[in-house]
Amino acid sequence: MGNTVVLHKGGGKNLILSLNSRRFVLLKKIAGMRATKFLAIIAVLFSFTVVAGAGTLEDVKARGKLNCIISSGLAGFASPDGKGGWQGFDVDFCRAVAAAVLGSGDKVNFVPSTNRTRFAQLNAGEGDILFRNTTETLSRDADLKLTFLPINYYDGQGFLVPRDLGVTSATQLAGASVCVQVGTTTELNLADYFRFNKMDYEHLNTGTNAESIIMYESKRCNVYTTDASALASTRAALKKPSDHVILPEIISKEPLGGAVRHGDDRWADIGKWVVNALIIAEEMGITQKNVKELAKKPGNNPSMNRFLGTEGSMGEMLGLDKDWAVNAVSAVGNYGEIFERHLGFNTPLALPRGLNASWKSGGLLYAAPIR
């Protein structure tokens, strides 16, 4: 298109145009580097300064509080209650880590973040750990220098549309205008999907989920795409949820997990094993209710005893108290309890366990053993 314009112009103008277009390409290149990545890379470049301090574990213990980066409001995952606290699936993982490290699930400072700034905030040391609907990807792991904790939610990207649009499959979305959040994997998947299926679309970038809802409700876009779990949560947040449908296609893998900064393996281990412990607790039938009782009178199940800290020195190896796992579970319950409390059928999100069931019930949750 640009070329034809150049051809029709006179010599002098031609030069200007071509110069401009070259500069334009350069600009596009810079602009194409997404802000998230740009910011995060700058953050990474300097991150040794932060890491150079004492270990994160020591920092957290000295502070007496865990700084945990969460989303700034996504139903079921993180939202403030009326009493000055936060509630949600991600929030409970924060509390579990705090309980394991500091003995109490209340010793958390929650640091709300946006998609765009979350990694920079983590790398800048504004938080010790991040639990925020974050998809594990190669580039985030290697390039943005994050260490991912075990997946705590197996998700995939879907599409939400108004029922009266009459669309029943994502393949009918040609020409649609789609709301998508900047700085996310979903933004990239969306482009891939439409290109692969040779469909045109228009995309409207939003900064937060709340913004997407406003755009979607005011019909600035007629499709909203993000992680299916978040779609369920968004749908529940709409004025009349039954007027909207989530299309059957799941176009990507979105394994969501917590993350910490590169370079502090000890701290990464703690995050990793707290998540594992919550999953294992469900496998072993350890619940928020019975965990204290069980810990009081050790039984003859060795793996249960190792979990409860009544046998072996698992906590010590992590640099924690021996009842680290007990504290985590008594603070928030096991994985299944957390799921049901915030996402399950008794919540407006009504998400099925699906892939997020324990491997024993046909799901993908399969945590390495505490041994």
Add this chain to the structure above:
Amino acid sequence: MTQKPEPMNEETKSAAENYAVIMRDVHKWYGKFHVLKNINLNVGVGEKIVVCGPSGSGKSTLIRCINRLEEHQQGEIIVEGIELSHDIKNIESIRREVGMVFQHFNLFPHLTVLENCTLAPIWVRKMPLAEANAVAMKYLERVKIPEQANKYPGQLSGGQQQRVAIARSLCMKPRILLFDEPTSALDPEMIKEVLDVMIQLASEGITMICVTHEMGFARTVGDRVIFMDNGEIIEENNPDDFFLNPQHERTKLFLSQILDH
């Protein structure tokens, strides 16, 4: 182009005692434009000088050099025994002794008449408020508008405003007063009230340098008239001789023009 002030020689020192203002070989340029050329002027203590000349001849520039609103580039200017130099302390102490009345009054619109008059005494002379008010009222009476003291300048007529401006200058008890066409922005009926005040002032012994074309004023109070053209002092004489018997061709031409009107 600027020169370091030279130490005053003996001659200058003794002269400074008799003269309020000494200008010696003063030159000034605006960029390339030579606006003052070789000005030599001594103003005696208590002397009344009237400066006239065609528009653009450098009259304003001349008197504005005396209180350093404009900077000269060559020659020396000594005011009340202090040589004007780059030293801001020098400049400020000269300005304390030299009052100026402008063509467009330049009153401070956000202050009342009284506040206009007391501002400098309070902040420059560090006079207590009560005393400054008393002094201000004294001079407002002298210029015959004490009843306007609490109004804002915008509420006064042009003549009244110019009289306030004169009172404002007087409140600093200056030894020299500079006037730059104080009546030329006024309607004819107001010119007289301002001139009357100036004539009265003249009788009180203050040194006055006055750019004006008011011949009546010049003849009543002027000790000497200076005629400028093209940045030069062309002619100087006592008023009677100056007006009745001009020597220079350009002076004659100028006088014929202003007299015709």
Add this chain to the structure above:
Amino acid sequence: MDWLFLDAAFTGGSRDECSAKAGGACWAVIGERLNLFTYGFYPAAERWRVNLSFVLLIFTLIPILFEKVPYRKYALHIAVAFPFVTAWLLVGGLGLTPVETDQFGGFMLTLVIGITGIGFSLPIGILLALGRQSRLRAIQIFSIGFIEFIRGVPLITLLFVASTMLNYFLPPGVTFDLLLRVLIMVTLFASAYMAEVIRGGLQAIPKGQFEAADSMGLHYWSAMRLIVLPQAMKISIPGIVNTFIGLYKDTTLVIIIGLLDPLGIGRASLADTRWTGLSTEVYLFVAIFFFISCFGMARYSQHLENKLETEHKR
């Protein structure tokens, strides 16, 4: 209208309970979260400190804003202590339980940022505006550089730099309170715009005013303070108030550094599964708050303009 009041439900524990009661708006969500909207995450036991600061604020503002207040002169002197007293009250220490500034939120956060920004950006803006016109090259270059740099960068970027990048330039172990960094950035940002507004005012002052001041022997600073600035400020009032309002509204950007202003609280609250779908109510509530305060500022500036207008009527 009916929706707003008549058909609205004012109590209830969730959206469902609301709709069971009435078909209109569900204000119960605001009721339940009023504390959250007001104090953010400030610990409940310490909220009296916020309240006290607010009362102090009102007592400080009255003599500053209105001329006909008894003992105004003394009140203005006492007002100087306000920032320090409030900072101590809100942050704690020296006998009070310390409160982390990341617990600040809601209206209180908006007020803290807004008032700090407004209070400090005006004097800094004046200095920058004067600096920009200064005859001293170094000062002039610094002022122009600063103003143009800040105006060339969006506030959101500055906030981001404040929240993350600054850490890297500080020696390890030195922490620098996040809110303080934001306050500094917001203030600098507003100062640059303020400087330009005031410069416009300065340029509108006739040369004769400077000359009259000079010819009286007034020092530069006295001339500025007594003659030039009062007039320049008067001319600039609409621009100044605009900058204030802009700054005040910009506080909603603090979300990107993990602080929640009323809008952030509102958005986050909508993510509570009990209250989802009530966006109209929540946004309306937040909008009303901002409207009232911005409208108040605009009205006050009008009042000020009128007053000054009659004072130096031409």
